[in-house]
Amino acid sequence: MAMDARARHLLKSLVEQHIAKGVPVGSRQLARDAGLNISPATVRNVMADLEDEGYLISPHTSAGRIPTHVGYRFFVDALLRVVPLSAESNRLLVHRIGFRAPDTEQVLHAATGILSELTHMAGFVRVPRRATRILRHVDFIALREREVLAIFVTDKGDVENRLIRTEHPLGAADLAQAANFFNATYGGRPLQEVIHNLQRDLQQSRHEMDRVLRSAMELGEEMLEEDQQRMLIEGEFQWLDQPELAGSERLRELLVAVRQKRDLVHLLDESMRGSDVRIFIGEESGYAPLTDCSVVSAPYSVDGEVVGVLGVIGPMRMPYQQIIPLVDGTAQLLGRALSQP
Amino acid sequence: MAMDARARHLLKSLVEQHIAKGVPVGSRQLARDAGLNISPATVRNVMADLEDEGYLISPHTSAGRIPTHVGYRFFVDALLRVVPLSAESNRLLVHRIGFRAPDTEQVLHAATGILSELTHMAGFVRVPRRATRILRHVDFIALREREVLAIFVTDKGDVENRLIRTEHPLGAADLAQAANFFNATYGGRPLQEVIHNLQRDLQQSRHEMDRVLRSAMELGEEMLEEDQQRMLIEGEFQWLDQPELAGSERLRELLVAVRQKRDLVHLLDESMRGSDVRIFIGEESGYAPLTDCSVVSAPYSVDGEVVGVLGVIGPMRMPYQQIIPLVDGTAQLLGRALSQP
DNA sequence: ATTGGCACTCGTGATGGTAGAGTGCCAAGG
DNA sequence: CCTTGGCACTCTACCATCACGAGTGCCAAT
Numbered sequence: 121m122a123m124d125a126r127a128r129h130l131l132k133s134l135v136e137q138h139i140a141k142g143v144p145v146g147s148r149q150l151a152r153d154a155g156l157n158i159s160p161a162t163v164r165n166v167m168a169d170l171e172d173e174g175y176l177i178s179p180h181t182s183a184g185r186i187p188t189h190v191g192y193r194f195f196v197d198a199l200l201r202v203v204p205l206s207a208e209s210n211r212l213l214v215h216r217i218g219f220r221a222p223d224t225e226q227v228l229h230a231a232t233g234i235l236s237e238l239t240h241m242a243g244f245v246r247v248p249r250r251a252t253r254i255l256r257h258v259d260f261i262a263l264r265e266r267e268v269l270a271i272f273v274t275d276k277g278d279v280e281n282r283l284i285r286t287e288h289p290l291g292a293a294d295l296a297q298a299a300n301f302f303n304a305t306y307g308g309r310p311l312q313e314v315i316h317n318l319q320r321d322l323q324q325s326r327h328e329m330d331r332v333l334r335s336a337m338e339l340g341e342e343m344l345e346e347d348q349q350r351m352l353i354e355g356e357f358q359w360l361d362q363p364e365l366a367g368s369e370r371l372r373e374l375l376v377a378v379r380q381k382r383d384l385v386h387l388l389d390e391s392m393r394g395s396d397v398r399i400f401i402g403e404e405s406g407y408a409p410l411t412d413c414s415v416v417s418a419p420y421s422v423d424g425e426v427v428g429v430l431g432v433i434g435p436m437r438m439p440y441q442q443i444i445p446l447v448d449g450t451a452q453l454l455g456r457a458l459s460q461p
Numbered sequence: 462m463a464m465d466a467r468a469r470h471l472l473k474s475l476v477e478q479h480i481a482k483g484v485p486v487g488s489r490q491l492a493r494d495a496g497l498n499i500s501p502a503t504v505r506n507v508m509a510d511l512e513d514e515g516y517l518i519s520p521h522t523s524a525g526r527i528p529t530h531v532g533y534r535f536f537v538d539a540l541l542r543v544v545p546l547s548a549e550s551n552r553l554l555v556h557r558i559g560f561r562a563p564d565t566e567q568v569l570h571a572a573t574g575i576l577s578e579l580t581h582m583a584g585f586v587r588v589p590r591r592a593t594r595i596l597r598h599v600d601f602i603a604l605r606e607r608e609v610l611a612i613f614v615t616d617k618g619d620v621e622n623r624l625i626r627t628e629h630p631l632g633a634a635d636l637a638q639a640a641n642f643f644n645a646t647y648g649g650r651p652l653q654e655v656i657h658n659l660q661r662d663l664q665q666s667r668h669e670m671d672r673v674l675r676s677a678m679e680l681g682e683e684m685l686e687e688d689q690q691r692m693l694i695e696g697e698f699q700w701l702d703q704p705e706l707a708g709s710e711r712l713r714e715l716l717v718a719v720r721q722k723r724d725l726v727h728l729l730d731e732s733m734r735g736s737d738v739r740i741f742i743g744e745e746s747g748y749a750p751l752t753d754c755s756v757v758s759a760p761y762s763v764d765g766e767v768v769g770v771l772g773v774i775g776p777m778r779m780p781y782q783q784i785i786p787l788v789d790g791t792a793q794l795l796g797r798a799l800s801q802p
Numbered sequence: 803a804t805t806g807g808c809a810c811t812c813g814t815g816a817t818g819g820t821a822g823a824g825t826g827c828c829a830a831g832g
Numbered sequence: 833c834c835t836t837g838g839c840a841c842t843c844t845a846c847c848a849t850c851a852c853g854a855g856t857g858c859c860a861a862t
Contacts, residue, residue: 146824159836164825182824182843223624257602261614264801269618273602277610279622283564357716375698460605487855500805505856523812523855 123173127166130154131175132199134167135187139437142363144184189402189436192414196399196440205445209238213446217453224248224277224458228352231430231454236355239443241362241434242378244353246388248427248458250278250343253311258302260295260332268295270336272343274311276422280343284335298332315340351381351388353433364435368412377409378433392419392429397448402436412436416443418451422458430454464514468507471495472516473540475508476528480778483704485525530743530777533755537740537781546786550579554787558794565589565618565799569693572771572795577696580784582703582775583719585694587729589768589799591619591684594652599643601636601673609636611677613684615652617763621684625676639673656681692722692729694774705776709753718750719774733760733770738789743777753777757784759792763799771795 123131133154134145147160147167154163167185170176175191178184187195205213216234217227228245235243253274261269268284306314318337322330356375359365365374378384387405391398400415410433417431431447432438464472474495475486488501488508495504508526511517516532519525528536546554557575558568569586576584594615602610609625647655659678663671697716700706706715719725728746732739741756751774758772772788773779 144824148824160824161836161838162834165835168826178825180843182822182841184824256604257600259598259600259612261598263597263614263616263618267618269614269620271600271612271614271620273604273610273612273622275604277604277608277622277624279610279612279620281614281618281620283618354720357713357720360713360716372698372701375701379695379698485855489855501855502805502807503803506804509857519856521812523810523853525855 123170126156126158127170128199129156130163130166131170131187131191132195134176134185135191135195135199138186139439142437144179144186146184149184186437189404192401192436192440193404196401200440200444202444203441205449206442209446210449212238213449213453217450217457227454227457231450232352232354235430235432235447235450236358238446239432239434239438240355240358241432241438242353242355242358243430243432244351244388245430245454246385246392246428247350247352248276248422250274250276251312252425253278255306255309255311255314255340257307258299258336260299260302260336262290262292262295265289268332268335270332270339272336272339274343278343280339282335282339282342284332286332290332295332302333302336311340311344315344349381349385351385353378353381359434362435364437365412370409370412374409374413377407383407387415388417388429388431391417392426395419395421395426397444397451399440399444414438414440416440416447418447420451420455420458422455423460427458464511467497467499468511469540470497471504471507472511472528472532473536475517475526476532476536476540479527480780483778485520485527487525490525527778530745533742533777533781534745537742541781541785543785544782546790547783550787551790553579554790554794558791558798568795568798572791573693573695576771576773576788576791577699579787580773580775580779581696581699582773582779583694583696583699584771584773585692585729586771586795587726587733587769588691588693589617589763591615591617592653593766594619596647596650596652596655596681598648599640599677601640601643601677603631603633603636606630609673609676611673611680613677613680615684619684621680623676623680623683625673627673631673636673643674643677652681652685656685690722690726692726694719694722700775703776705778706753711750711753715750715754718748724748728756729758729770729772732758733767736760736762736767738785738792740781740785755779755781757781757788759788761792761796761799763796764801768799 130150134150137145137150137153147163151158151160151163167176171178171185174188175194176185177188179186213234216230228247232243232245253276255272256275257273259271261271263269263283266286266289268286268290269281270284271279271281273279306317315337318333318340322334322337356378359371359374365371384407387400387407397416397418400410402414403411405415412435413433414436415431415433417429419426419429421427430451432443471491475491478486478491478494488504492499492501492504508517511532512519512526515529516535517526518529520527554575557571569588573584573586594617596613597616598614600612602612604610604624607627607630609627609631610622611625612620612622614620647658656678659674659681663675663678697719700712700715706712725748728741728748738757738759741751743755744752746756753776754774755777756772756774758770760767760770762768771792773784
């Protein structure tokens with residue numbers, strides 16, 4: 121069952137050629153380009169075995185063969201030798217993502233864009249999760265009669281706000297006092313703890329000001345929940361240029377699914393568990409719209425803690441040798457850019 | 462030169478049939494469906510005239526005819542009778558956009574989505590501009606050593622923030638004082654005035670705190686400039702289902718152009734001048750990627766003032782009769798939802 | 803001015819034929 | 833037992849051809 125060295129070599133060569141050319145590979149060409157002194161007939165025998173074992177498939181009787189998702193998987197796990205990031209790409213990455221973050225949102229955006237540009241596929245960045253963030257500052261601002269704007273600031277500089285409607289008008293002094301209380305009691309505490317304690321303390325209270333506090337708590341909860349969903353993605357239109365996707369009727373489903381994000385985010389959160397590049401090939405993701413696609417992702421860490429994941433989505437036939445180091449490098453740089461100087 | 466009643470009737474009928482069926486309309490069918498007692502030969506004569514005058518064109522010698530952008534323009538201006546919004550659609554609109562705004566961003570998003578869903582085309586909403594907003598509150602928060610987070614709040618509840626790096630550490634007291642000064646001096650003034658005055662006052666100053674203020678001013682400027690760019694758009698993928706766009710090689714360009722937004726935003730700002738629904742048909746927009754598309758847009762007003770514009774982008778062949786009232790109605794509802802209760 | 807007739811044009815779809823690529827299998831040879 | 837050359841077979845892509853249908857433009861008759 122174990123593949124012998126020659127079969128592996130041929131499989132590697134076949135996958136590489138197919139990635140490069142995009143067409144099925146035949147025995148004659150493979151025999152020529154594999155570098156072994158071997159006749160096409162021999163190659164045919166090997167290929168027939170590889171097909172039986174599920175690594176290859178022929179689109180039709182007399183085309184060459186292309187890798188299945190099993191073939192790609194074996195290629196990626198056992199045969200692939202990643203090439204180091206080209207100086208050119210590296211320069212570009214550093215230039216675009218930089219080492220310093222003027223603004224988190226902008227850096228995330230830049231990373232998404234550069235991933236898409238350099239790979240000619242769709243790039244994505246899961247926004248950093250905030251579960252472990254520290255509450256830095258709270259403000260309550262009387263906007264209009266019976267409208268209060270609550271603003272939360274975390275230690276990482278995230279700002280989130282929410283409009284709260286109250287039943288009775290609240291004076292600026294009341295609000296300032298509430299904010300002071302809030303900051304004194306909860307400032308410097310982790311967001312999760314703040315919410316937990318508030319939830320406990322406000323259980324039965326009915327005071328108007330407590331209603332404001334409770335709404336503020338909901339804002340805090342939303343800050344934690346919201347980023348369950350948030351993900352930047354860019355360059356889906358590149359798929360239109362990729363024949364294996366553009367031709368498929370699935371393209372539309374794929375675009376819709378990616379917009380929805382929900383399941384995708386779930387898949388990516390799984391891949392945040394490790395600390396390495398992860399690759400989902402075709403149906404491996406267990407997510408129907410991605411059947412014809414591969415996802416290459418890498419988690420990124422801020423201040424030593426994994427907070428998000430980024431990567432690219434493209435057709436199964438993608439140049440993994442270059443994509444992997446690129447995704448890896450982008451994750452490193454993004455993490456560094458968002459970390460403490 | 463003026464078209465006689467019969468020619469107008471035939472043009473109207475032809476455009477309607479082409480919108481409904483999507484294929485070129487021939488003389489036989491037009492003669493039958495137009496309701497006039499007229500032979501195909503007569504219809505051919507009229508059609509030939511209309512073609513000479515630029516209203517129609519044949520894709521090839523022996524297909525029927527389809528409207529040119531000039532034909533659509535005439536149809537829209539002179540022949541079209543808009544149908545009132547269906548009860549069903551109206552109910553849906555009210556339900557989704559509602560009368561009250563829990564959160565501006567969410568309402569804008571809902572409006573974009575509903576436009577796209579109901580029209581099966583791409584929907585867009587230009588975010589409300591802030592030029593006339595009043596500065597309500599400013600905060601400076603020391604985030605880390607030599608990092609200050611500046612937060613601006615306007616009377617409409619917009620919150621914008623920016624990380625400012627300083628050369629020297631600034632104490633919380635200094636920052637509080639600066640914020641107090643800022644709020645006392647500029648609170649309640651229009652954003653534009655604040656920036657203008659700051660720009661004047663800080664011209665030559667070199668104090669560290671003034672540097673913070675200057676950065677804050679830049680944030681204010683960004684608030685005004687940024688929304689020059691901001692626009693929500695959703696449902697571009699619907700274009701894939703529209704044969705006249707999906708087939709075209711221009712689709713990719715269109716998608717990229719729409720992502721870029723820059724020129725599109727410029728076009729839309731033009732259409733904010735009036736207070737009515739505006740329609741750009743094909744090349745009328747003067748924007749190459751939109752050559753095959755029409756844009757139906759309507760400005761929306763908050764508290765009696767036009768602050769933005771929304772609409773849909775789709776192929777020239779779209780059901781204007783229904784699109785126009787839908788876009789109009791959405792604009793009304795969105796304006797109401799964002800206005801003072 | 804309108805109409806029927808008619809020749810003409812053009813796209814579409816079906817048909818068939820050919821070339822090229824590639825396969826599977828077999829028998830011969832190391 | 834593995835490898836190889838040979839060979840018949842299969843399938844696609846491409847092209848040419850053909851008939852059909854839809855539709856036009858023009859003209860002569862009303």
